[in-house]
Amino acid sequence: MSNPLVTLLEEKGVLLADGATGTNLFEMGLTSGQSPEFWNETAPEKITRLHQGFIEAGSDIILTNSFGGTRHRLKLHNAQDKVFELNEKAATIARNVADNADRKVIVAGSVGPTGELLVPLGALTYQGAVEAFVEQMEGLKSGGVDVLWIETMSAPDEMQAAAEAAKSLDMPYVITASFDTAGRTMMGMTPAQMHSSISAGGSTPLAIGANCGVGASDLLASVLDICESAPEVIVVAKANCGIPVIEGENVVYTGTPDLMSDYACLAIDAGARIIGGCCGTSCEHLSAMRKAIDTHHKADRPSIDTITSAIGPMVNKSASSETVSRKRENRRRRS
Numbered sequence: 092m093s094n095p096l097v098t099l100l101e102e103k104g105v106l107l108a109d110g111a112t113g114t115n116l117f118e119m120g121l122t123s124g125q126s127p128e129f130w131n132e133t134a135p136e137k138i139t140r141l142h143q144g145f146i147e148a149g150s151d152i153i154l155t156n157s158f159g160g161t162r163h164r165l166k167l168h169n170a171q172d173k174v175f176e177l178n179e180k181a182a183t184i185a186r187n188v189a190d191n192a193d194r195k196v197i198v199a200g201s202v203g204p205t206g207e208l209l210v211p212l213g214a215l216t217y218q219g220a221v222e223a224f225v226e227q228m229e230g231l232k233s234g235g236v237d238v239l240w241i242e243t244m245s246a247p248d249e250m251q252a253a254a255e256a257a258k259s260l261d262m263p264y265v266i267t268a269s270f271d272t273a274g275r276t277m278m279g280m281t282p283a284q285m286h287s288s289i290s291a292g293g294s295t296p297l298a299i300g301a302n303c304g305v306g307a308s309d310l311l312a313s314v315l316d317i318c319e320s321a322p323e324v325i326v327v328a329k330a331n332c333g334i335p336v337i338e339g340e341n342v343v344y345t346g347t348p349d350l351m352s353d354y355a356c357l358a359i360d361a362g363a364r365i366i367g368g369c370c371g372t373s374c375e376h377l378s379a380m381r382k383a384i385d386t387h388h389k390a391d392r393p394s395i396d397t398i399t400s401a402i403g404p405m406v407n408k409s410a411s412s413e414t415v416s417r418k419r420e421n422r423r424r425r426s
Contacts, residue, residue: 095237096297099151100325105359105384108152108329108367109145110377112201114344116141118373126168128160131180134303134387141227144187146196148374153189153196153238157181157231159204159234160221175230182234199240199265200231202253209248217252232260239264241296242329243303245276247284258294266294267302267327269314273407281314283284286324290421300327305368305406306334307346307354310363311361312399312405318362318392328363330354332371334406343370347368348379353401355380356387371384372373 093101100106113317116127119137130138142153160178162171182200189196205223207215214228228239239262241253255262268276268285273387275281280288285299299321301313310330317326333346344356352367358366366384368376 094197094297096152096199096263096265099197099308100364103151105366106151106197106365107149107377107381108327108365109142109150109201109354110148110269110368111332111370112141112154112156114156114342114371114400115373126159126165126170127156128158128165128177128181129168129170131156131177131184135180139183139188142185144424145373146188148377150367150377151195151197152199152367153185154199154201154203154242155181155185155231155234155236157227158201158242159206160202160227160230161205162226163205163207163223163274174226175233178227178230179234182231182236186235188236197238197340198236199238200234200236200240202231202241203229203243204245204249209246209252217248220249221253221256221259225259228256228260228262229260229357232262235410236262237395238262238297241266244268246278247280247288247291250289251294252259254292254294254296255291256385263297265298265300265327266296267300267329269303270301270309271304271407274309274312280352282313283320285317286337298327298365300329300363300365302327302329303331304333307402308405310408311354311357311393311402312395314358314361314363315392315395317360322362325365326363327365327367328361329365329367329369330358331369332373332376334358334368334403346371346376348376350381350426351376352383352404355383357393357398359384359400360390360393362392 131336244250307330314328332344
């Protein structure tokens, strides 16, 4: 049986994912140090409103409010015994909103990293990570998600643990990583290594890609590398809304709706088929991205120069992106 995400992708060609959860919840009154997952119990109407806003802006995919829903993250708030309950509530809220939409909307169960280092760098064993992810995913599955959305990953072994957990529950899954450290993840993985790192564990995700990071230009460079190294896979691009800057006590993202429109078009040209926004991305940005996706005619894959000319300079310089660009330029010269 085909997964609803794949079916919708086949129908539409390119899907718009949603925007930021955390930064939008801060705009709604969440304070620093609070667990967003608690709002699934104490303020479900605000989570509902956020999901509805994303759908009204044109999102085809909404992510549950469960990014920090493992026992390791919730332990920081003395809520490690509420893993199943909080994740089930997150999924139920999103499922209800999606089911009441006037079109098909995919519910993706957000699964973030545990925040722990795996052995030998830390104390968490691989099997312990699998068990923690299973515990979270069981709640999301019970609440009715269509797919598990494993995101902002850094370590290949933790990605494989999350993938194993999803497989053990017979759940389809997507994996995205954050390439925020000189074009690599914090644990040193390059975008070009991502597909092979996941497939080394026998994993078959529905899609892979990049999210968060340091800016839209950097993320698009990562997408180019992923598409170049694994042209057969469905690729996700979920960039931050511009670059974060500190203004007083606040973190402000510099991306405008026009910038995010340009980013969405470049993401399509780069090879991404699921495009959304991460930190700082509001419903206003998503509305502009929806219009851009619906009216864009795919062009040649952009160069790094094309990307930076359109949406600003890269914060980091990815060695692999430079290699991809040189290979692409050499092919053009030979043709």
